[in-house]
Amino acid sequence: MPLETPGTGAREQLAALAARAGRAGFGAGRVTGTPAAPGARAAAVLVLFGMLDDHPxxxxxxxxxxxxxxxxLLARAATLRSHPGQVALPGGRVDPGDxxxxxxxxxxxxxxxxxxTDGVEVLGALPPVPLEYSHHLVTPVLAWWRRPSPVRVVDVAESAAVFRAPVADLLAPANRGVTVLRRDGAEWRGPGFVVRHDAGEFLVWGFTAMLLDGLFTELGWTEDWDTGRELVLPPS
Structure with a gap:
């Protein structure tokens, strides 16, 4: 039997989470707390983990x-009508040909x-998460990068940056905080992560931050952080 390579433990934890996700109720209730709206459009995101040996x-x-x-992760182009400039996981709507x-x-x-994608090992899908604001039902697909390949911005009209973020940076308490969105007299609070990359400093918030925060909590990776620290959202 070959010796365990770095990251194998994380892969096994992720695979085990995917296997038990449905039974554990991880998904809609734990991420957003809202039921799926009738007629919500199906979408999916790829939550792809791997080993970034050259930038630990x-x-x-x-x-x-x-x-x-x-x-x-990727940073959406600032010119997009939907969620401009936000950091996101790769993904989108399910097409008829999928x-x-x-x-x-x-x-x-x-x-x-x-x-x-031939170098991507799919570990399993988590229960779909309803997004009330955009009227989507999003399925997170957990995956492991068994054979890494280069990443890049394919279409500048869609993305401003594409990068592999160290999970340890996301877990660091100094990079965590709460984001507050105030709109139409209502207030929405959620987790946030500060990510620094060659392309600049980014704030991960909204659905992507909620999903990552839920994953890290389920996996037992979360460290104590200041839940009273507010991170300023970029101008919309």
């Missing part, structure tokens, strides 16, 4: 998480980041 995090997590572990939500997540990731 400077932060040593409390949990058994390697400083090389990373997750694939076999299922897994196929949709892989296709969207290939179109948005240029990855070779």
């Amino acid at each position: 995090s400077d932060h040593a997590p409390d949990a058994a998480v390697s400083r090389d572990l990373d997750v694939l 076999a299922d939500t897994v196929a949709a997540a892989l296709r969207e990731a290939r179109e948005e980041t240029g990855i070779d």
